[in-house]
Amino acid sequence: MTSLPLISVDPDGRGRRPAMPPRHLADLDLPGRQALVTELGEPAFRAKQVSNHYFGRLVRDPERMTDLPAATREKLAGTLLPTLLHPVRELACDDGATRKALWRLHDGSLVESVLMGYPDRVTVCISSQAGCGMACPFCATGQAGLTRNLSTAEIVDQAVYLAGVAASGAVAGSPPRLSHVVFMGMGEPLANYARVIAAIRRLVAPAPEGLGLSQRHITVSTVGLVPAIRRLASEDLSVTLALSLHAPDDELRDELVPVNQRWKVSEVLDAAWDYAATTGRRVSIEYAMIKDVNDQPWRADLLGRLLAGKLAHVNLIPLNPTPGSRWDASPKPVEREFVRRLRDAGVSTTVRDTRGREIDGACGQLAAAEETDSDPRAATA
Numbered sequence: 001m002t003s004l005p006l007i008s009v010d011p012d013g014r015g016r017r018p019a020m021p022p023r024h025l026a027d028l029d030l031p032g033r034q035a036l037v038t039e040l041g042e043p044a045f046r047a048k049q050v051s052n053h054y055f056g057r058l059v060r061d062p063e064r065m066t067d068l069p070a071a072t073r074e075k076l077a078g079t080l081l082p083t084l085l086h087p088v089r090e091l092a093c094d095d096g097a098t099r100k101a102l103w104r105l106h107d108g109s110l111v112e113s114v115l116m117g118y119p120d121r122v123t124v125c126i127s128s129q130a131g132c133g134m135a136c137p138f139c140a141t142g143q144a145g146l147t148r149n150l151s152t153a154e155i156v157d158q159a160v161y162l163a164g165v166a167a168s169g170a171v172a173g174s175p176p177r178l179s180h181v182v183f184m185g186m187g188e189p190l191a192n193y194a195r196v197i198a199a200i201r202r203l204v205a206p207a208p209e210g211l212g213l214s215q216r217h218i219t220v221s222t223v224g225l226v227p228a229i230r231r232l233a234s235e236d237l238s239v240t241l242a243l244s245l246h247a248p249d250d251e252l253r254d255e256l257v258p259v260n261q262r263w264k265v266s267e268v269l270d271a272a273w274d275y276a277a278t279t280g281r282r283v284s285i286e287y288a289m290i291k292d293v294n295d296q297p298w299r300a301d302l303l304g305r306l307l308a309g310k311l312a313h314v315n316l317i318p319l320n321p322t323p324g325s326r327w328d329a330s331p332k333p334v335e336r337e338f339v340r341r342l343r344d345a346g347v348s349t350t351v352r353d354t355r356g357r358e359i360d361g362a363c364g365q366l367a368a369a370e371e372t373d374s375d376p377r378a379a380t381a
């Protein structure tokens with residue numbers, strides 16, 4: 001009697017890997033794109049032409065790629081530029097200076113990105129995962145758990161798409177060119193390490209290979225995955241590191257940022273200081289101000305002692321409301337006292353603006369819940 005191989009037995013399908021999206025030119029570096037174009041039977045230089053449309057001119061419609069022979073436009077664009085982000089909804093506030101985009105991915109997952117225009121710069125906040133597995137109790141994304149990692153191109157395309165929105169002049173009073181990218185949307189970027197690094201390489205490579213942003217204008221925010229922070233320091237990239245600290249003591253941080261149960265405050269700060277020493281970049285310490293939870297004067301003093309003399313800047317974030325949360329933002333006088341104590345300790349500190357709150361686009365509010373009553377398909381049901 002022959003026995004059946006057991007390797008493919010997975011009755012409840014739980015071992016299935018989530019389906020990744022189709023390959024896109026932003027998944028590949030320029031030589032990779034050239035190889036792909038050659039496989040299609042086209043001359044390699046077409047890869048540069050299509051890349052220049054996408055990254056240089058922010059054009060993705062094959063009709064507008066008039067330097068390509070009409071007969072091959074569709075084939076090239078279809079292969080190199082499959083649609084990855086299907087727009088579901090775009091919301092604006094702050095007179096159009098803040099815009100939140102909700103996308104549906106090829107497998108139905110939902111992710112969000114936020115565009116923020118300022119007088120001197122345009123920033124996009126992008127997602128690196130659908131959902132998040134880090135389970136921070138005050139963050140809306142953390143409540144739903146992780147659906148899947150985004151592909152490199154799904155990450156890059158958020159920035160390229162919103163760069164196109166900025167270039168169209170949609171953000172009045174801001175420069176038309178996207179200048180800053182922050183990995184502060186949904187997901188834990190360092191938990192999707194290889195794809196996030198590849199995405200950063202595309203964002204900083206000059207056109208036509210990439211978007212040509214400055215490394216210093218890219219910020220990677222993390223809950224503090226220590227081995228990944230150390231690995232990031234060893235890449236030849238000097239992006240800004242933001243560390244979501246939220247508490248200076250292990251007892252509270254174990255609760256607010258559960259990954260602290262694995263890597264303690266002292267370990268994560270050591271990794272941050274090593275990152276600062278290697279890259280010369282000041283580390284941004286993120287601290288959401290939560291009323292009566294982490295906003296006591298003694299915690300400000302403890303934080304001040306941990307950070308004094310280090311290459312660090314504290315960003316206090318007034319807690320943004322999330323559905324069902326039992327926590328509130330700290331009152332302004334408490335916040336002011338916290339800032340005063342940190343500054344007295346010699347630590348540079350600012351309070352972050354709460355851009356996008358009205359559209360649930362602010363820090364920790366990106367949950368990608370699609371309200372059925374705003375879904376056009378619901379109206380036909």
Ligand code: SAH
Nearest residue numbers: 139184188221222223244286319320363364
């Ligand atoms: N997972 C990464 C990237 C997300 S960045 C990280 O945690 O760093 C989003 C930032 O907003 C993080 O600093 C996060 O801790 C913070 N945040 C999450 N929920 C928030 C809330 N409700 N109010 C204010 N800030 C919040």
